Amino acid sequence: MGMTAAEKILASKSGLSTVSPGQIVYPVPDWIYLHDNFVMTAKRELDALGIDTLFDPDRVMMTSDHDVIYVNERALERGVYNRKAARDWGIKHFYDAGRGGHGHVFPMEEGLVLPGMFYFDDDRHCTNVGGIGALAFRVGEEISTVLATGTVWTRVPHTVRLTIRGELQRGVYARDLGFKIAQGLKSGGFFGIDIDYRILEFAGDLDQFSLAARVSLCSSPTEMRALGVFFPPSEAILEHARACAKRPFTPVTSDDDARFEAEIEMDVSKLEPQVALPGGPSNAADISSVAGTPIDHAFIGSCASGMWEDIALTASILKGHRIASGVRLFVTPGSEQTTRRMHREGLFETFMDAGAIVLPAGCGLCAGGRMGPVANDEVSISTAVDNATGRMGAKSARLFLGNPATVAVSALTGKITDPRNHI
Amino acid sequence: MNEFQWLLKGRCYKLGHDVPHPGGVIPNWLIAGRYLDPKDLVPHLFEETDPGFHTRCKPGDIIVTGRNFGMGPKMNGYIAMQALGLGLVCESMPFLAYRAAIGCGVRVLTDCVNVTEMCETGDELEIDFRDGFFINHTKDIRREYPPMPDTLMEIVELGGNAGWLKDWQEKRRAGAA
Numbered sequence: 048m049g050m051t052a053a054e055k056i057l058a059s060k061s062g063l064s065t066v067s068p069g070q071i072v073y074p075v076p077d078w079i080y081l082h083d084n085f086v087m088t089a090k091r092e093l094d095a096l097g098i099d100t101l102f103d104p105d106r107v108m109m110t111s112d113h114d115v116i117y118v119n120e121r122a123l124e125r126g127v128y129n130r131k132a133a134r135d136w137g138i139k140h141f142y143d144a145g146r147g148g149h150g151h152v153f154p155m156e157e158g159l160v161l162p163g164m165f166y167f168d169d170d171r172h173c174t175n176v177g178g179i180g181a182l183a184f185r186v187g188e189e190i191s192t193v194l195a196t197g198t199v200w201t202r203v204p205h206t207v208r209l210t211i212r213g214e215l216q217r218g219v220y221a222r223d224l225g226f227k228i229a230q231g232l233k234s235g236g237f238f239g240i241d242i243d244y245r246i247l248e249f250a251g252d253l254d255q256f257s258l259a260a261r262v263s264l265c266s267s268p269t270e271m272r273a274l275g276v277f278f279p280p281s282e283a284i285l286e287h288a289r290a291c292a293k294r295p296f297t298p299v300t301s302d303d304d305a306r307f308e309a310e311i312e313m314d315v316s317k318l319e320p321q322v323a324l325p326g327g328p329s330n331a332a333d334i335s336s337v338a339g340t341p342i343d344h345a346f347i348g349s350c351a352s353g354m355w356e357d358i359a360l361t362a363s364i365l366k367g368h369r370i371a372s373g374v375r376l377f378v379t380p381g382s383e384q385t386t387r388r389m390h391r392e393g394l395f396e397t398f399m400d401a402g403a404i405v406l407p408a409g410c411g412l413c414a415g416g417r418m419g420p421v422a423n424d425e426v427s428i429s430t431a432v433d434n435a436t437g438r439m440g441a442k443s444a445r446l447f448l449g450n451p452a453t454v455a456v457s458a459l460t461g462k463i464t465d466p467r468n469h470i
Numbered sequence: 471m472n473e474f475q476w477l478l479k480g481r482c483y484k485l486g487h488d489v490p491h492p493g494g495v496i497p498n499w500l501i502a503g504r505y506l507d508p509k510d511l512v513p514h515l516f517e518e519t520d521p522g523f524h525t526r527c528k529p530g531d532i533i534v535t536g537r538n539f540g541m542g543p544k545m546n547g548y549i550a551m552q553a554l555g556l557g558l559v560c561e562s563m564p565f566l567a568y569r570a571a572i573g574c575g576v577r578v579l580t581d582c583v584n585v586t587e588m589c590e591t592g593d594e595l596e597i598d599f600r601d602g603f604f605i606n607h608t609k610d611i612r613r614e615y616p617p618m619p620d621t622l623m624e625i626v627e628l629g630g631n632a633g634w635l636k637d638w639q640e641k642r643r644a645g646a647a
Contacts, residue, residue: 071621092632096639187566188545189573192635200621202565244565272564 049302051206052277053246056182056299060165068205068308073198076106077294078159078166080183081190082150083111085169086129089191090136101136102197108140108159109133110150112409118417148382148408151175151350155258156384158291162280162298167193172350172432174269178261179288180280180298182246204244204274205308206301210251213316218467220360220450221260222352222430223321225267226331228313232271233329240309242268246275248301251312254281259354266351266432270328320465323434323448330434334453334465344427345376345458346439347451348406349413352430353381355388357451362394364455364469365401371461376403376454377419379411403458416440428457474627476600478557478577480530482593483523484586487536491567493518495540495547505546508553515550529555532595536560536586540567548574552630557597559604559615561585572622575630582615599623 050058050065058066060074079102081089086109093099101107111129114122126144133141140159147153151172154160162180166173169190173183184201186192192199215224231238232247247268249261256264256278265276279300280288288296322337324330347361358380370376378398380386386408389395398405404419406412412419413431420440421427427439427446434446449457452466459469485494492498497514505511516523533551539560540547548571551558558571558578571578577599585604589595593608602617618626628634 071619092635096632096636097643098635098639187570189569189631192631195635196638200625204565272566274565 048306049304051246051305051307052180052248052279052299052301053182053206053275054203054305055302056163056165057201057203059299066203068203070203072201072203074165074201075198076166076193077164078108079106079190079193080108080110080150080166080168080173082109082113082170083125083129084113085190086132087125088188089169089194090128090132092191093195098195099135101194104137105139107136107138107194108142108150108154109138110142110147111144112149113414114417115144115407115409116418122417145407146383148380148384148386149350149353149410152262152353152381153384153408155179155262156291156354156382158288158293161288161292161294161296162285163296167199171269172266174265174273174276175262175350177265177276177278178258179284180278182275182277184274202244204246206246206248206277206305207240207242207309207311208248208250208307210310210312211249211253212251212312212314214252214255215315215318218452218470219318219320220452221256221263222448222450223318224315225264225351226321226323226328226448227318228264229267229271229323229329230331231311231313232268232273236329238311240311243272244274245308246277247273248277248279248307250279253278257356258284258287259356262354263351263357267328270433320450320453320467322428322453322463325434325436325445325447327435328433328448334449334463337447337463338465340447340463341426342374342428342457342462343425344419344421345374345454346379346412346419346427346429346431347454348377348379348381348411349429349431350381350410351432352451353379353385353411355385357430358385358389358394361451361455362397364452364466365403365459366397368401368459370402370458374458374461375419376401376458377406377412378403379406380408383408412439421446428454428463430454475530476577476623477596477598478530478532479594479596480528480532480557482589482591482595482606483527483531483533484589484591485533485535485539486586487561488538489535489540491540491542491544491547496550501544501546506549508549511546511550512553515547515554524550524554527554527556530557532557532559532597534559534585534589534595537562539563540571542567545570545574548576552576557599559585559597572625573631575626575628575633577618577626579615579618585613585615588613
């Protein structure tokens with residue numbers, strides 16, 4: 048019996064020839080990742096135990112993406128603490144504020160996270176790396192165990208395979224498909240499966256999806272409690288990886304006779320642009336059902352929609368136009384690399400001419416609305432990963448999610464608008 | 471280590487399906503406020519559905535739940551359960567809830583199919599978490615459920631993740647000495 052890609056990666060990192068779902072293993076990761084909001088918790092726990100040296104500081108990656116510009120005293124204190132922690136621990140891969148961007152975006156752009164790699168992370172959005180054919184598991188507070196010992200107990204998950212049939216229409220994007228997939232994966236959803244602690248592996252007509260699109264598609268299943276998402280890397284992805292790789296890597300794909308817990312499929316050729324209605328990313332609805340709803344606030348960015356392609360799409364729509372009076376639009380690139388390219392290619396001018404506000408690379412508004420929050424009773428449409436009540440500020444605000452084009456067009460018209468007539 | 475009680479004898483406290491961690495197990499304000507001290511958490515366990523629960527339960531009592539218990543990866547409610555010496559037996563748990571319970575040192579069995587049909591609140595139960603044996607003395611029912619994996623028993627015996635890591639560090643220091 049063959050293994051799925053996730054099983055092969057876990058077996059390899061655990062020093063085993065084979066693993067099967069349910070088995071408990073102790074994989075040694077390629078990276079141990081923690082973001083700025085978690086460093087203090089982990090360091091204090093380890094300090095209290097007298098653990099002042101890490102398993103392997105060279106494997107540790109620390110990023111500052113949740114609080115890039117410190118908007119309160121707590122964030123400021125944390126930034127100071129994190130810099131000292133990086134020095135004390137001897138972390139070389141410390142990407143301080145302004146030095147990398149979003150930790151679930153730039154490592155794939157810069158050849159740090161590569162196909163076939165595995166890492167442990169404090170945050171569930173590490174599933175993004177499935178877009179490049181890697182695997183990462185969230186372990187929350189147990190990241191301190193990994194920092195100290197180099198591993199933590201891991202139950203091998205089942206894998207569900209989703210086969211995509213057909214191609215997305217012009218003006219329909221990966222986020223639209225993501226919302227629809229989330230609707231199918233939720234409890235009682237149309238796929239009729241349980242995705243809790245499973246890997247969702249994509250198959251079928253995948254060549255239409257770039258790295259940015261694949262990363263977008265990793266987002267929504269994560270909100271439905273998938274442990275991981277995995278795309279077998281295409282030749283284009285491998286070419287990108289080879290061009291920027293800073294470490295050796297070995298791509299992994301599922302064996303032909305791998306056992307999947309469930310097989311589901313989806314014809315995407317007739318899908319319309321979707322929005323996620325307020326409450327959660329699985330509340331997918333055809334955009335026509337809410338078109339015309341006035342908006343006050345818009346945001347483009349997050350780990351789901353912050354790559355160059357997302358930002359460039361947005362700029363192509365805004366170029367030469369002004370956003371509607373009374374609407375504020377925030378744009379957050381996912382990485383410093385994208386920010387630099389925005390400078391080089393004149394996108395800053397485009398956004399400024401449009402009246403948009405460009406924020407430094409990172410999570411942007413998606414990190415709990417620390418920057419650019421919504422006020423009471425406002426209506427927002429954004430590319431955030433989640434639109435739970437209160438996620439971006441006031442609890443009485445109505446938060447819609449859409450693809451970057453939908454958000455950009457809606458900011459121009461001042462109301463939720465189907466992007467297909469504007470691209 | 472030898473005194474650790476893997477066999478619990480106590481009263482059943484039965485809950486239904488889909489009890490969420492925030493609200494269902496412990497009030498959300500304690501989760502959002504990142505309260506992790508057992509002293510803060512114990513008085514509020516099951517407070518929203520059963521105020522004063524902590525004054526009526528005894529060490530060794532066993533919480534028996536339906537499917538999908540404790541949705542959400544947070545640890546607060548399990549810290550209170552561990553401090554009170556309670557066991558936990560579930561028809562199913564989201565994996566991260568299970569992981570949180572283990573990480574807090576709670577004796578827990580999951581995937582116990584239809585276990586809520588085998589008992590009622592107040593029944594006298596006997597559960598051995600090492601081998602999964604379940605006895606309801608009140609109803610004279612015996613069942614066998616999946617036991618705790620050996621590798622996770624070590625974490626629970628040491629009081630959860632923090633205790634396990636402390637033990638790891640002490641052994642490392644002793645080895646280096």
